[in-house]
Amino acid sequence: MIAPVTPRAHAYAQKTLLDRPLLRIDHVDKSFRRGGTTTEVLKDVSLTIEKGEYVSIIGHSGCGKSTLLNLVAGLIQVSAGGILLEDREVNAPGPDRAVVFQNHSLLPWLTAYDNVRLAVDKVFGATKSRAERHGWTMHNLDLVQMGHAKDKRPGEISGGMKQRVGIARALAMEPKVLLMDEPFGALDALTRAYLQDTVMQIHTRLGNTVIMITHDVDEAVLLSDRIVMMTNGPAARIGEVLDVKLPRPRNRIELASVPGYLAAREAVLKFLYERHRYVEAVA
Amino acid sequence: MTASNLRVFEMHAGTPSTSAAAATAIENRVVRVSPLKPNSRTARAATAVARGIVNAIPALIVVVLLLLVWEMASSGPKASLPSPSKIWLEARDLITQPFFVYGPQDIGLGWRILTSLQRVAIGFALAAMVGIMLGALVGQSQWAMRGLDPLFQVLRTVPPLAWLPISLAAFRDSVPSAIFVIFITSIWPIIINTAVGIRNIPQDYRNVAAVLQLNSYEFFRRIMVPAAAPYIFTGLRIGVGLSWLAIVAAEMLTGGVGIGFFIWDAWNSSKLPDIVVALVYIGLVGFCLDRAIAALGGLATRGTAAA
Numbered sequence: 409m410i411a412p413v414t415p416r417a418h419a420y421a422q423k424t425l426l427d428r429p430l431l432r433i434d435h436v437d438k439s440f441r442r443g444g445t446t447t448e449v450l451k452d453v454s455l456t457i458e459k460g461e462y463v464s465i466i467g468h469s470g471c472g473k474s475t476l477l478n479l480v481a482g483l484i485q486v487s488a489g490g491i492l493l494e495d496r497e498v499n500a501p502g503p504d505r506a507v508v509f510q511n512h513s514l515l516p517w518l519t520a521y522d523n524v525r526l527a528v529d530k531v532f533g534a535t536k537s538r539a540e541r542h543g544w545t546m547h548n549l550d551l552v553q554m555g556h557a558k559d560k561r562p563g564e565i566s567g568g569m570k571q572r573v574g575i576a577r578a579l580a581m582e583p584k585v586l587l588m589d590e591p592f593g594a595l596d597a598l599t600r601a602y603l604q605d606t607v608m609q610i611h612t613r614l615g616n617t618v619i620m621i622t623h624d625v626d627e628a629v630l631l632s633d634r635i636v637m638m639t640n641g642p643a644a645r646i647g648e649v650l651d652v653k654l655p656r657p658r659n660r661i662e663l664a665s666v667p668g669y670l671a672a673r674e675a676v677l678k679f680l681y682e683r684h685r686y687v688e689a690v691a
Numbered sequence: 692m693t694a695s696n697l698r699v700f701e702m703h704a705g706t707p708s709t710s711a712a713a714a715t716a717i718e719n720r721v722v723r724v725s726p727l728k729p730n731s732r733t734a735r736a737a738t739a740v741a742r743g744i745v746n747a748i749p750a751l752i753v754v755v756l757l758l759l760v761w762e763m764a765s766s767g768p769k770a771s772l773p774s775p776s777k778i779w780l781e782a783r784d785l786i787t788q789p790f791f792v793y794g795p796q797d798i799g800l801g802w803r804i805l806t807s808l809q810r811v812a813i814g815f816a817l818a819a820m821v822g823i824m825l826g827a828l829v830g831q832s833q834w835a836m837r838g839l840d841p842l843f844q845v846l847r848t849v850p851p852l853a854w855l856p857i858s859l860a861a862f863r864d865s866v867p868s869a870i871f872v873i874f875i876t877s878i879w880p881i882i883i884n885t886a887v888g889i890r891n892i893p894q895d896y897r898n899v900a901a902v903l904q905l906n907s908y909e910f911f912r913r914i915m916v917p918a919a920a921p922y923i924f925t926g927l928r929i930g931v932g933l934s935w936l937a938i939v940a941a942e943m944l945t946g947g948v949g950i951g952f953f954i955w956d957a958w959n960s961s962k963l964p965d966i967v968v969a970l971v972y973i974g975l976v977g978f979c980l981d982r983a984i985a986a987l988g989g990l991a992t993r994g995t996a997a998a
Contacts, residue, residue, distance in 0.1 A: 483898055501901040513895035517917040517992075526913065530903045581903075 436489035467638030506578035568599035814873025826885025847879035865945035877930035888922025924988030
């Protein structure tokens with residue numbers, strides 16, 4: 409079992425010891441070429457992320473948020489610049505950068521347990537015994553409160569439950585960075601709030617490093633240590649980075665009366681709706 | 692519900708017992724309901740059977756009507772085809788005893804069907820294995836697709852029997868030739884459907900495989916086959932139908948003990964009633980083959996459909 413609370417403190421201690429970021433996105437450009445035309449999606453994006461940090465990337469749709477996440481995941485390659493994870497270049501996908509996909513992406517022919525177990529077997533097949541892998545699979549399902557539905561197939565559970573299993577699968581890989589691509593985007597408001605709380609608790613307990621794509625201002629402020637705001641594409645850049653200095657643990661109801669909350673919310677809203685208003689793409 | 696609860700309370704109102712007793716009484720009422728469950732299950736099974744019979748009635752009526760029309764049409768003295776009653780009189784042993792053995796060439800239709808089925812099984816199993824592999828290759832690789840697809844598109848239009856002379860020349864024996872004809876007939880829909888199924892695997896599943904770093908064997912087994920299974924089984928179903936078509940034709944030409952040769956033999960000895968009985972057998976077996984593959988597919992793709 410994992411001891412509560414301490415990993416986060418431990419993470420900060422290590423950070424000061426080594427004094428270098430876990431993830432460094434260094435002057436990254438990304439352009440897609442289709443036929444004869446080249447579309448520049450990201451231009452000169454630089455960002456460093458420390459261990460244990462929860463970073464949200466927010467921006468209007470089509471601004472290249474997902475492209476940036478896919479670059480970190482290694483699912484697509486940078487056109488220029490580089491991405492370093494613990495001083496190693498990222499150029500292929502791997503379980504050290506587990507992804508929680510927007511539409512859960514569970515394999516529909518496997519049960520919830522088997523979906524997580526597939527990841528556990530792949531990542532820990534050589535290092536953990538069969539019994540340990542079973543235990544680890546169940547531990548992660550329990551972490552997202554899905555132990556009771558372990559034998560259900562994705563078609564038999566609700567959207568929120570599917571996303572929980574998706575999160576369990578990603579957590580079970582023990583990633584160095586957990587990447588979440590609009591993880592709550594497809595859920596209704598009540599389920600979303602419930603799942604945000606779950607993710608917040610897990611983050612407090614395990615001290616994961618998280619990068620989350622979102623288009624929801626409240627979600628970004630509630631969950632993040634830093635909010636990275638992107639300008640509109642094409643050739644999107646990082647417009648501004650906001651430090652959210654709200655005390656943790658955070659509570660969505662009490663947060664409204666915490667002084668910094670409204671200011672943070674206002675800063676993001678101002679960025680999105682005044683300075684970088686969404687322009688409908690002209691085809 | 693509330694009304695019945697109230698009645699329980701009324702019943703105990705006169706006695707010294709408290710609400711706890713009333714609660715037990717309610718529990719008893721609930722428990723007493725439960726033995727009905729197995730009964731309802733058998734009742735459900737009975738209604739399912741009844742519904743099956745009701746569904747079969749129109750088909751039976753149509754068959755009876757057709758037999759009547761046929762009987763009337765072929766009962767005249769100049770009729771060229773045998774009537775149902777004549778078939779029953781002349782070929783009754785073939786209908787009622789599918790598994791008799793009177794001599795090396797005088798055996799029941801059941802045995803002949805089994806011989807043909809054995810050839811189909813070998814040819815179709817080979818076609819399924821090779822077809823799924825080739826389909827996976829063509830579906831996965833753009834280059835294999837460009838290189839092989841034109842060839843497949845041309846070869847799949849060649850009629851089954853056109854392959855027979857060349858396979859007889861190559862194998863110098865009728866049995867492997869017949870099996871080859873089955874193979875070459877049923878492989879095309881399997882290849883093409885598998886390839887389409889694999890090309891349609893959602894990018895999400897490919898991303899999951901990439902993040903998990905599945906190797907090509909694991910990707911084939913854990914993602915490709917289950918994701919493409921509905922398409923693969925469609926291909927298999929078309930393939931088994933085609934191979935059953937081809938075996939009858941191939942056996943007519945190659946001889947031996949199969950059902951195809953039986954028809955040819957009956958034609959040569961002018962036993963038309965035997966041919967009609969053989970046709971019914973072939974139709975029923977073909978139907979069963981199709982349903983068997985469909986059922987297998989339904990079983991194998993249980994989870995995939997509900998995504």
